[in-house]
């Protein structure tokens with residue numbers, strides 16, 4: 001029986017890159033039915049809901065989503081662009097991505113930062129004799145995807161009962177004279193179960209890949225309760241993985257070490273906020289947004305997406321200039337997840353061959369400023385990049 005995948009193009013270049021990934025999936029011999037899932041700005045404007053219930057139902061039924069990108073805008077713009085018929089009815093804009101992650105409890109986010117040798121955007125280092133080293137970077141960031149500062153428990157001017165309760169904490173004394181309207185609070189919430197799940201996922205990945213252990217990127221000496229819980233759970237779970245280690249470095253120090261010696265890291269675990277930062281930081285060493293892919297994995301549902309957004313300024317360019325590799329690698333992560341690793345590896349090998357050969361490069365790989373002129377400077381179109389990858393599939 002063919003598997004059904006929910007294809008969620010979204011907005012802007014999401015609509016451009018998603019079909020490119022489907023072309024590669026087809027070329028690699030992966031047979032599936034695709035059903036279209038509505039998500040994004042158009043549905044906010046026309047229906048007052050960027051993630052309509054019918055899309056949630058499709059994901060609940062088929063359990064695998066392949067997602068492009070969405071556009072989101074600040075509150076006032078969201079209100080202004082809502083269709084006139086829906087205005088004044090109390091519709092609130094919520095990010096459909098955050099809603100999707102929370103609705104399906106897609107708590108494990110995996111963001112690979114793996115360099116393709118020969119990518120002109122790779123991190124390189126100069127030796128004393130001026131020769132250049134291009135270390136092979138192979139890191140997977142496991143980001144807790146549903147909690148932390150993204151849980152959404154926050155106030156400016158907290159209600160009296162909240163403030164009164166907070167004031168029972170001795171450290172609140174420092175803020176006791178701050179007027180409510182001048183006090184903003186965002187709660188950093190971790191739960192033990194979620195810490196365990198992200199740590200376990202990371203250990204399983206490390207074990208399968210033959211890595212020696214995991215790195216926790218938190219700040220337990222300052223954010224003692226939440227970072228402390230993550231670290232304590234990691235140390236406890238390490239006992240189930242004999243011979244494997246847990247290393248912890250504070251997130252700030254780790255950002256320094258990993259931008260200095262990125263090849264020393266393989267498996268990194270962090271809460272939601274620090275995981276977001278460390279994965280973007282790492283992505284910058286292996287090609288940036290054109291290469292950054294991700295998986296959002298829950299107990300039942302999983303959604304795969306590039307980390308980039310909808311880049312609206314490039315949506316209408318024809319031919320398209322954007323790099324489809326992040327989207328195509330997201331599709332490869334989907335294949336990994338559903339037991340199709342050999343096909344996923346064939347896709348990654350083909351991408352590596354195209355990058356190493358260096359004949360086909362999108363504008364970002366040439367460090368050009370985006371726009372219709374990039375082709376004059378040798379940039380490939382989005383479709384040419386996909387064609388080159390398909391041609392290298394073995």
Ligand code: NAI
Nearest residue numbers: 069070071072073289290307308309310311312322323364
């Ligand atoms: P963006 O990621 O859409 O674009 C930033 C810049 O990165 C672009 O101008 C372009 O130069 C480059 N870029 C992005 N994707 C690329 C690709 N595939 N190939 C080559 N270059 C690429 O972020 P921006 O401009 O901050 O946000 C645009 C919209 O996207 C906003 O509405 C934002 O809310 C939304 N967004 C959505 C995300 C998602 O769907 N996961 C993530 C980030 C932003």
Ligand code: MG
Nearest residue numbers: 276277280307
């Ligand atoms: Mg980010």
